[in-house]
Amino acid sequence: MTGSTFWLYTGCITATYAIAIIGLNVIAGLAGQVNLATTAFLAFGGYGYAIYTVTLHIEPWLGLVLAMVGAVIISAVLGLILLRLRGYYLAMATFTLAIAVASSANAASITGGAVGIPDIPPLTVGPIDFGLGSQLSFYGLAWGIVIVLVLLVWLANASPIGRAWRLIGSREELAMSLGVSTLKYKVAAFVVAGGLGALSGAMYAELTTYVSSDLYSSSVIVVFMAMLFVGGLGTMWGPVIGALIVTVLPSLIGGLQGATLLVVDSLFLAVIVLFPSGLGMAWRDARTFRYLVPRRLWSREK
Amino acid sequence: MVPLLIFGFGIGCVYALVGAGFSLVFKTTGIVNFAQGSFVTLGALGAYAVLAEGVPYAIAVLAGVGLAVAGGLILWYVVLTPLIMRDAPGYAPNIATLVYLAVVTDLMLLWQGANPNLLPVWAPQTQFHVLGANVSIMYLYVVLAAAVLLGGLGIVLRATRLGIGMRACAVDRETSQLLGLSPRLLGGMAMGLMAGIGGVGGVLIGSLQYAAYDSGVTFGLYGFVAAVAGGFGSLPGAVIAGVLLGILQELLARYVSSDFSDAFALILLLCILVVRPGGLMGARIRFMSR
Amino acid sequence: MNAPYLETRSLSKAFGGVNALADVSLTVDRGEVHALIGPNGAGKSTLISVISGFERPDSGDILLGGKSVIGRRPYDLVRLGLARTFQSSRPVVGLSVLESVLLGMHIHRHASVLDTILRLPAYRRERSRQEQRALDILRTVGLGSRSRDRARDLSGAQGRSLEIAQIVATEAVIVLLDEPVAGMGATEIGLLADLVLHLRSEGCGILLVEHEMGFIFSVADRISVMDFGRVVDSGRPQAIRESKVVQSAYLGSSYEQQGGVADVVGGSE
Incomplete structure (x- = not known):
């Protein structure tokens, strides 16, 4: 790949990730519900798109729509069941869901088992081809979606809906006692995360023309949580910043061969320790840098 | 059937050790340490690497466990303590442990490569016959060792100053601080102790199953599942759930489908969790009350 | 409509063998402040949780505006005109x-x-x-x-006022206040008493759980006393002040010999 195609491709991946993180941010950052099941919905989108287009030979754009609709229905049903759990129990349940989906995908024949599904056709809408050969149109589409989503989430966050989500995230009992149908709002956020996860998964499959179960393994959950936290949980641009850093960083520090992963993950860890509110809110954390120096400060502990 | 139960029991004991680690660290520090499983990898691969240098077995085991303890202490003092000091928002400490797990995994990959390794057996390798099947006696040793460790842990928690301090911290962190207990020190102790126990788990399982750089992720997952299914923070609950989980996995793999055994075990646990949100051993959680 | 707006009938609730509520029947009507007193652990907060739908009673019935509301979720009850505050108040x-x-x-x-x-x-x-x-x-x-x-x-007392403002905003008919003046000074308590009386004058019925006797006697129309999950006495403030049952239940028998509740209850602390 030449330099410019490489960066175009990286830009496409960044935007694709960002779509999923924006959704994750709605449930985890705004509504405050730990959702570790993002990869499950990436898988629903990715495999859905692959099965519709490769196995069933459905038109790619229709396959994309069907994959998203399917994920929305699944996330609504799962949300109604799982979101009655709270805190660590919800974390565990969603984590379990993600692993169960990945390990089923690895074993089932409809998903191509451990091999996965190759040769996913490009998405064409009318005369426009969004496939591998024409990354510029994919780039435009993906970043267009990202910008619209950031705007929508920003509008929703500033509206009574966003306030209700944040109220649920910080004081769920108070939310209930003020008449907020907490389950409905949590499920709505979960569906947003599920639908956007599926969109992201399908777009990733379209871009790389390939899906397999290791795209949805537990280490990918870590990557997605890292993107959300590095960017800044609950911030509007954080998901985009996080996706950008996580995809671009490995390319920037290339040439380390095997050590690249280690360096990248260590840098994430350092960012979380130094800026726990995320880089989008770095100014807020800069004020507490002095507490990084170990002294007899434990009295601050609550 | 019987050998399956014994295999399952052996693996389940390691889940129980990891699950107990999740429970105790959570109770003492209030943090869910997703990196708990990495201590198993550190123990197993650490021992393996040192053994490859030709040192005696006992020293290699000590080195593996020591590496796990060091991993736990680094996590506590370098990563978590600064976050707690700064009143880090939301789930930052928990996510930090998740990323720490990734860092340890990367480090192991770089150091030991992607190939799984098997520790040589550390005891006379005899088989015994149960209902017409041969079972390696190693499984019995694993169960015994885990029982001794967990029993010892129980005694430490009940009878020593350290253990009582940890339990006090678990009940009420603020008050125990006022009473002069240092949550930082106790948290470090709990983390170091449970990292060591996880490391022993790694050494135990390392001679039964191949251990690779990413084994910790699996053991962490199942340990976490055991801890939550047993009622988060309940030590006996975590142990019982861990053993049951190990057995369940083996039975599902044998009688239902080996490909889907993980998925089935996980989905079954999901169902348990939805029906009994407090876990198997936990009291029923009161609806919407903290 | 002559029936009281909120009525509980023989509510019972046990936690692991301990009776948190035993056969609790009481009423709160519009334009009335009904105070609930009793030692810690008497079941007052449990009663609030049960009425507001956060806990389900083991038996008994709750009528709101003449309709049974057992099993309704808290957020549905708000739409039927029920609002509550919490002991610990943290602003969002x-x-x-x-x-x-x-x-x-x-x-x-x-x-x-x-x-x-x-x-x-x-x-x-x-x-x-x-x-x-x-x-x-x-x-x-x-x-x-x-x-x-x-x-x-906002200061602690202003935070409480904000909670009252939120409740007014829900247009609730029945308001459950869980220890609203805990940790407040005399001036702030006075302000909150004015607010409670204002709510009452607007036609709200208020169920007030409180330990602060001065506050209770300045706003309550009726007082019920709980002990071990039961309502042991109920009546006008003056009657409660003089009740022997209350003195032993609430203050322990040792206080009985020292001249009764009036001494203790009269002041604010």
Whole structure:
């Protein structure tokens, strides 16, 4: 790949990730519900798109729509069941869901088992081809979606809906006692995360023309949580910043061969320790840098 | 059937050790340490690497466990303590442990490569016959060792100053601080102790199953599942759930489908969790009350 | 409609063998302050949780506006005119005082999701109407000048006033107050008493759980005493002040010999 195609491709991946993180941010950052099941919905989108287009030979754009609709229905049903759990129990349940989906995908024949599904056709809408050969149109589409989503989430966050989500995230009992149908709002956020996860998964499959179960393994959950936290949980641009850093960083520090992963993950860890509110809110954390120096400060502990 | 139960029991004991680690660290520090499983990898691969240098077995085991303890202490003092000091928002400490797990995994990959390794057996390798099947006696040793460790842990928690301090911290962190207990020190102790126990788990399982750089992720997952299914923070609950989980996995793999055994075990646990949100051993959680 | 707006009939609730509530029957009517007193662990807070739908009773019935509401979720009860406060009050991070009051109007929003997110005229009209009303409410509770401030910058007592403002915003008929004056000074208690009396004059029925006797006697129309999950006595404040049953239940038998509740109850602490 030449330099410019490489960066175009990286830009496409960044935007694709960002779509999923924006959704994750709605449930985890705004509504405050730990959702570790993002990869499950990436898988629903990715495999859905692959099965519709490769196995069933459905038109790619229709396959994309069907994959998203399917994920929305699944996330609504799962949300109604799982979101009655709270805190660590919800974390565990969603984590379990993600692993169960990945390990089923690895074993089932409809998903191509451990091999996965190759040769996913490009998405064409009318005369426009969004496939591998024409990354510029994919780039435009993906970043267009990202910008619209950031705007929508920003509008929703500033509206009574966003306030209700944040109220649920910080004081769920108070939310209930003020008449907020907490389950409905949590499920709505979960569906947003599920639908956007599926969109992201399908777009990733379209871009790389390939899906397999290791795209949805537990280490990918870590990557997605890292993107959300590095960017800044609950911030509007954080998901985009996080996706950008996580995809671009490995390319920037290339040439380390095997050590690249280690360096990248260590840098994430350092960012979380130094800026726990995320880089989008770095100014807020800069004020507490002095507490990084170990002294007899434990009295601050609550 | 019987050998399956014994295999399952052996693996389940390691889940129980990891699950107990999740429970105790959570109770003492209030943090869910997703990196708990990495201590198993550190123990197993650490021992393996040192053994490859030709040192005696006992020293290699000590080195593996020591590496796990060091991993736990680094996590506590370098990563978590600064976050707690700064009143880090939301789930930052928990996510930090998740990323720490990734860092340890990367480090192991770089150091030991992607190939799984098997520790040589550390005891006379005899088989015994149960209902017409041969079972390696190693499984019995694993169960015994885990029982001794967990029993010892129980005694430490009940009878020593350290253990009582940890339990006090678990009940009420603020008050125990006022009473002069240092949550930082106790948290470090709990983390170091449970990292060591996880490391022993790694050494135990390392001679039964191949251990690779990413084994910790699996053991962490199942340990976490055991801890939550047993009622988060309940030590006996975590142990019982861990053993049951190990057995369940083996039975599902044998009688239902080996490909889907993980998925089935996980989905079954999901169902348990939805029906009994407090876990198997936990009291029923009161609806919407903290 | 002569029946009391809120009525509990023989509510019982046990936690692991301990009877938190045993056969509790009481009523709260519009325009009445019904205070609930009793030692810690007597079941007062459990009663509030059960009435507001956070806990399910083992047996018994709760009537709100003449309808049984057992098993209803807390957020459905708000729509039937029931609101509550919590013992620990933490303001929601990141919201202004005005926005906090708007939270209380959640059930009175009618603009569609699309209108709301895209800020179409239907939403904007509703929004400005609600903001106007929220400002009115804030003036009533004495926070008129603080509407733009962050909610978490308010003092403890102002935070309580903000909670009352949220409750007024829900247009509740029955209000459950769980230890509203805990940790307050005399001036602040006086202000809160005025607010409670204001709610009453607006036609609200108030169930008040409190330990602060001075506050109770300045607002209560009726007092019920709970002990070990039972209502041991109920009546006008004056009658309760003199009741022997209450003195032994609430203050322990040792106080009985020292001249009764009146001494203790008279002052504010």
